[in-house]
Amino acid sequence: MNTELQNAVIKFSGDSGDGMQLIGSLFTDTTAIMGNQIATFPDFPSEIRAPQGTVAGVSGYQINFGTSGVHSPGDAADVLIAMNPAALKANFTSIKDNCTIIIDSDTFTQKDLEKAGFENNPFEDGTLEQYQIIEAPITSLTKKAVSELGIDNKSADRCKNMFTLGIVFWLFSEPLDQTLQYLENKFKKNPIIGQANQLALHAGWNYALTIEAIKNSYTVPPAKKEAGVYRNITGNQATAWGFMAAAKKAGKNLFLGSYPITPATDIMQELTKQKWSGVKVFQAEDEIAGICSAIGASFAGELAITTTSGPGMALKTEAIGLAVMTELPLVIVNVQRGGPSTGLPTKTEQSDLMQAVWGRNGESPVVVIAASSPSDCFMWAYEASRIALEHMTPVVLLTESYLANGSEPWKIKKLSEMPEIHTRSYETIDKKWKPYQRDSETLARRWVVPGTKEMQHRIGGLEKDECTGCVSHNPQNHELMVDTRKDKVDRVAHSYPLQRVKGKNANKLLVVGWGGQFGILYGAVNELQSEGKNIALTHFNYIHPLPLNTAEIFEKFEKIIVCELNKGQFANYLRATLPQFEYIQYNKIQGQPFKIEELKVKFNEILEK
Amino acid sequence: MEDSSVQCVLKPKDYASDQEVKWCPGCGDYAILNAMQRTLAELQIPKEQVAIISGIGCSSRFPYYLDTFGFHTIHGRAAAIATGVKLANPDLRVWIASGDGDSLAIGGNHFIHAVRRNTDMNLLVFNNEIYGLTKGQYSPTSERGKITKSSPHGSLEAPFNIGEMVLGAQGQFFARVPDTDVKLMTQIFLEAEKYKGFAVIEILQNCVIFNDKTHTEITSKETKANNQLILEHGKPMLFGENNSKGLRLNGLQLEVVTIGENGVSINDILVHDAECKSNILHQMLIQMQLPEFPIALGVIRKNAEHTYDELFGKQITNEKEKSKYKDLDEFFTHGNVFTVNE
Numbered sequence: 016m017n018t019e020l021q022n023a024v025i026k027f028s029g030d031s032g033d034g035m036q037l038i039g040s041l042f043t044d045t046t047a048i049m050g051n052q053i054a055t056f057p058d059f060p061s062e063i064r065a066p067q068g069t070v071a072g073v074s075g076y077q078i079n080f081g082t083s084g085v086h087s088p089g090d091a092a093d094v095l096i097a098m099n100p101a102a103l104k105a106n107f108t109s110i111k112d113n114c115t116i117i118i119d120s121d122t123f124t125q126k127d128l129e130k131a132g133f134e135n136n137p138f139e140d141g142t143l144e145q146y147q148i149i150e151a152p153i154t155s156l157t158k159k160a161v162s163e164l165g166i167d168n169k170s171a172d173r174c175k176n177m178f179t180l181g182i183v184f185w186l187f188s189e190p191l192d193q194t195l196q197y198l199e200n201k202f203k204k205n206p207i208i209g210q211a212n213q214l215a216l217h218a219g220w221n222y223a224l225t226i227e228a229i230k231n232s233y234t235v236p237p238a239k240k241e242a243g244v245y246r247n248i249t250g251n252q253a254t255a256w257g258f259m260a261a262a263k264k265a266g267k268n269l270f271l272g273s274y275p276i277t278p279a280t281d282i283m284q285e286l287t288k289q290k291w292s293g294v295k296v297f298q299a300e301d302e303i304a305g306i307c308s309a310i311g312a313s314f315a316g317e318l319a320i321t322t323t324s325g326p327g328m329a330l331k332t333e334a335i336g337l338a339v340m341t342e343l344p345l346v347i348v349n350v351q352r353g354g355p356s357t358g359l360p361t362k363t364e365q366s367d368l369m370q371a372v373w374g375r376n377g378e379s380p381v382v383v384i385a386a387s388s389p390s391d392c393f394m395w396a397y398e399a400s401r402i403a404l405e406h407m408t409p410v411v412l413l414t415e416s417y418l419a420n421g422s423e424p425w426k427i428k429k430l431s432e433m434p435e436i437h438t439r440s441y442e443t444i445d446k447k448w449k450p451y452q453r454d455s456e457t458l459a460r461r462w463v464v465p466g467t468k469e470m471q472h473r474i475g476g477l478e479k480d481e482c483t484g485c486v487s488h489n490p491q492n493h494e495l496m497v498d499t500r501k502d503k504v505d506r507v508a509h510s511y512p513l514q515r516v517k518g519k520n521a522n523k524l525l526v527v528g529w530g531g532q533f534g535i536l537y538g539a540v541n542e543l544q545s546e547g548k549n550i551a552l553t554h555f556n557y558i559h560p561l562p563l564n565t566a567e568i569f570e571k572f573e574k575i576i577v578c579e580l581n582k583g584q585f586a587n588y589l590r591a592t593l594p595q596f597e598y599i600q601y602n603k604i605q606g607q608p609f610k611i612e613e614l615k616v617k618f619n620e621i622l623e624k
Numbered sequence: 625m626e627d628s629s630v631q632c633v634l635k636p637k638d639y640a641s642d643q644e645v646k647w648c649p650g651c652g653d654y655a656i657l658n659a660m661q662r663t664l665a666e667l668q669i670p671k672e673q674v675a676i677i678s679g680i681g682c683s684s685r686f687p688y689y690l691d692t693f694g695f696h697t698i699h700g701r702a703a704a705i706a707t708g709v710k711l712a713n714p715d716l717r718v719w720i721a722s723g724d725g726d727s728l729a730i731g732g733n734h735f736i737h738a739v740r741r742n743t744d745m746n747l748l749v750f751n752n753e754i755y756g757l758t759k760g761q762y763s764p765t766s767e768r769g770k771i772t773k774s775s776p777h778g779s780l781e782a783p784f785n786i787g788e789m790v791l792g793a794q795g796q797f798f799a800r801v802p803d804t805d806v807k808l809m810t811q812i813f814l815e816a817e818k819y820k821g822f823a824v825i826e827i828l829q830n831c832v833i834f835n836d837k838t839h840t841e842i843t844s845k846e847t848k849a850n851n852q853l854i855l856e857h858g859k860p861m862l863f864g865e866n867n868s869k870g871l872r873l874n875g876l877q878l879e880v881v882t883i884g885e886n887g888v889s890i891n892d893i894l895v896h897d898a899e900c901k902s903n904i905l906h907q908m909l910i911q912m913q914l915p916e917f918p919i920a921l922g923v924i925r926k927n928a929e930h931t932y933d934e935l936f937g938k939q940i941t942n943e944k945e946k947s948k949y950k951d952l953d954e955f956f957t958h959g960n961v962f963t964v965n966e
Binding site for chain 1: 641675687688694698704706708709710711733737940944946949951955963966
């Protein structure tokens with residue numbers, strides 16, 4: 016029997032060495048190519064190989080794919096793949112009541128159960144009664160499937176993720192071609208391992224087809240999408256590509272100075288592969304040198320960026336101040352993770368907002384913007400670059416672990432479709448020019464770089480004379496410069512589009528979100544709207560300065576609730592900026608994204624008051 | 625009538641900016657500024673092609689006084705910022721002005737990595753063995769026992785020898801010069817500017833206010849002949865009145881000998897090889913201390929190596945040449961894409 020579904024949530028879960036991230040992303044690639052809407056959420060420990068078989072070592076990859084209504088990776092799984100008892104234990108709270116659970120029965124020995132912290136055998140004590148359990152001896156069947164190749168035991172064992180993926184492909188009537196092709200390319204230099212993986216994949220598919228335990232398979236028809244060419248893209252990849260596009264469009268080289276840090280490293284790794292397009296990537300000796308080299312490159316005329324995460328951001332603080340003072344274009348990407356300190360390196364959080372907006376010595380305003388989905392990281396990296404180059408200011412781009420590693424289809428943009436970027440570059444001799452003269456509209460100074468004939472000048476971190484840029488300790492001048500730097504950043508809002516609201520006729524409850532939780536907030540609000548509730552969503556990407564019509568939106572609503580993955584940083588920022596409104600908060604700080612259900616419960620509670 | 629085809633010759637003073645120089649009267653920094661202007665004029669480097677990057681400290685006011693491009697940055701970070709400048713535009717002549725605190729304390733990490741990478745830039749370390757701008761605290765090059773405002777009972781720390789740091793970080797160019805010898809300083813600056821790679825120049829600089837006369841034993845008229853060994857590539861290592869003394873290798877140790885005594889002739893004296901790949905002898909020269917030995921000055925090490933900026937540029941050129949993609953549009957649509965029709 017084959018049932019058609021609107022959407023399905025699958026969670027691949029196993030030890031951190033079991034290859035769950037790989038089969039998750041391979042399944043994602045196939046569903047993307049088959050035309051589904053998708054949203055994914057990889058969730059893994061920070062240890063590379065945490066103790067085997069323990070809950071702490073469980074690595075998961077969740078995908079929600081469907082025909083419509085896929086706004087988030089989904090609250091709870093329809094299908095759980097548990098490669099061991101720990102994976103089962105770790106996911107109990109996030110699966111649906113009628114969930115289909117596929118387990119590797121070879122790994123459910125008494126010892127394994129104890130390691131995972133099961134006091135009783137869940138197969139015997141009724142814990143699993145309500146679920147459809149498919150007990151497949153995945154490890155042993157994989158070994159049998161590849162035995163003809165005579166490869167060593169360890170290599171054979173490592174093919175079990177492909178066997179599992181074969182089962183899941185059959186279950187959802189998805190083709191194997193994409194994965195077979197991937198394996199062929201991946202193992203070009205070691206074809207026997209490639210062949211073993213392909214055999215395992217086929218064997219898993221055939222096993223699912225043959226056994227009677229699986230009574231039902233599913234089809235998820237393709238989504239109706241805007242016409243165009245698409246590809247599956249992660250947030251970090253989209254961020255990297257957005258900068259490449261901006262540099263090309265601005266006629267500048269892209270320079271990245273960076274230091275590896277989870278979960279931002281992939282941006283650097285992606286860009287360093289793209290030297291063919293002139294991208295310069297400098298892996299510095301530390302976070303500070305990462306941003307400082309970028310400031311040097313900006314001084315010398317490149318589109319300069321640096322990428323990091325919270326703790327690295329802390330180290331870059333002083334240098335951001337230098338970029339503020341010297342009014343050089345610079346983009347600082349903070350892929351937020353759980354904090355404080357080293358915190359939760361692989362988990363998601365939105366708790367660096369205050370750090371981005373206020374976290375420097377002195378009156379030190381910068382532009383802060385935030386991306387809201389994996390694919391729109393492209394656009395926001397582009398926009399951050401535009402603002403930096405046109406307004407001669409540092410721009411902080413906030414993304415989140417949840418976006419960085421998550422993926423979704425991206426409608427590929429042509430360079431010619433992207434907005435123009437008019438840099439403040441100035442290359443002709445102008446004897447009357449002074450380094451801190453400003454454009455009357457934006458207050459941005461000119462970008463005159465070393466090598467420009469007869470335009471030598473000096474800049475630096477000391478306070479500047481408002482015109483000549485020479486060092487000045489004059490009290491009035493300092494106040495004027497502080498005000499001017501603030502005014503310059505405030506004026507950036509004039510280059511933004513207006514803030515929009517989803518739910519035009521509503522006036523009771525306004526849900527306010529920002530950054531990476533958009534899909535989930537939208538999903539929750541959308542569901543309540545279709546139930547006829549008086550609720551709307553306004554989601555912020557432009558954080559500092561706020562869009563000019565923000566107050567106008569807020570004043571239409573009886574109640575405002577600000578939802579964010581921290582203890583209320585955006586809410587407090589709004590209280591400081593627009594104190595005339597009252598803000599209710601909904602906060603979660605568990606290293607995990609929101610769930611649609613929990614949001615709906617909270618919103619309903621307020622609506623019913 | 626102006627004729628733009630006539631190349632006007634730049635004199636040292638043409639490289640001075642319009643800013644009033646604000647170092648203390650008698651400060652050793654004036655000599656460094658002087659040598660820098662002479663060097664740029666000697667090489668007739670167009671002013672706009674020079675970028676001088678500095679950190680924080682008295683030394684780091686240097687860029688303000690030269691009519692070139694300049695960037696007075698933050699404490700310790702000049703080398704990192706300069707690296708970005710050079711990678712962005714390898715045609716620029718990048719100089720870094722820094723001090724013993726800026727380069728070896730707060731900027732120590734950037735210093736060793738800049739040396740290791742060997743980017744084609746020149747770093748001037750104004751070594752006055754004290755923190756001047758913060759008014760007199762001991763620095764990483766202050767001798768143990770030094771009484772300063774932050775070490776009223778004597779500093780407890782062993783000092784860095786800057787040359788040893790450079791060699792330890794795989795440095796290929798190191799020179800040392802006192803601020804009293806503008807001629808030698810200019811020669812060294814010229815050599816550093818012509819050298820392709822990261823050149824570190826330690827300037828024994830006198831802080832008249834907080835550490836006056838700290839290098840006097842090396843620099844005073846009375847003692848300098850015996851206390852300075854000015855090294856020249858390919859020349860014997862002679863010093864003292866009338867070059868009567870020299871250095872000889874005795875086993876694995878250097879020793880000071882007098883020519884004509886105990887059968888020592890000029891042929892026994894070591895000949896300086898700055899360009900030797902091995903840095904063992906350079907290290908011995910760098911480590912020489914008074915009173916047993918003279919202080920080694922001049923270009924101590926100058927070994928040709930690949931520069932980071934050159935390799936960095938080559939990788940990009942190679943990748944461009946063999947690229948599969950015509951442009952970004954083609955790149956964005958490579959691999960796994962799918963089309964949704966109207």
